[in-house]
Amino acid sequence: MKSPVVKRSIVIAGHKTSVSLEDAFWAGLKEIAHGKDMTLSEMVASIDGGRGDGNLSSAIRLFVLDYYRDAARAARGI
Template sequence: MKSPVVKRSIVVRGHKTGVSLEHPFWSSVKELAKERGITLAELISEIDANRQQANLSSAVRVFVLDHFKARAVRPSA
């Protein structure tokens, strides 16, 4: 069985690193980067700079989760 986790190499603050995420998280983080008008690498660099988790992949998952949780409680315009 193929793993649901996809590992991608990303350049974060000038160095290449690997990020392993499930497909729904990759789709979501790409969507968020597009909404902000920045590249995926730029968004992941921001997440990396502000993360509380030791693991970058975990930090990306928490970022995506927090974003959609906040969106769910905001009143619709």
């Protein structure tokens, strides 16, 4: 099952921007934000503030991947 890349608009720090993400990464981001009691805009602003030179879409993908990797490690006791 292939998840298409979809361009979505979001407001961060009062500015509208767009990110292109696969559905699975968007769903993961929403789940993480909900679990941290944050809005999507707050979560993306946090990711944006901590990213280096890469683009925002890539930074979000890496954030979601790292979050679930860390969760998997914690579940295994690593």
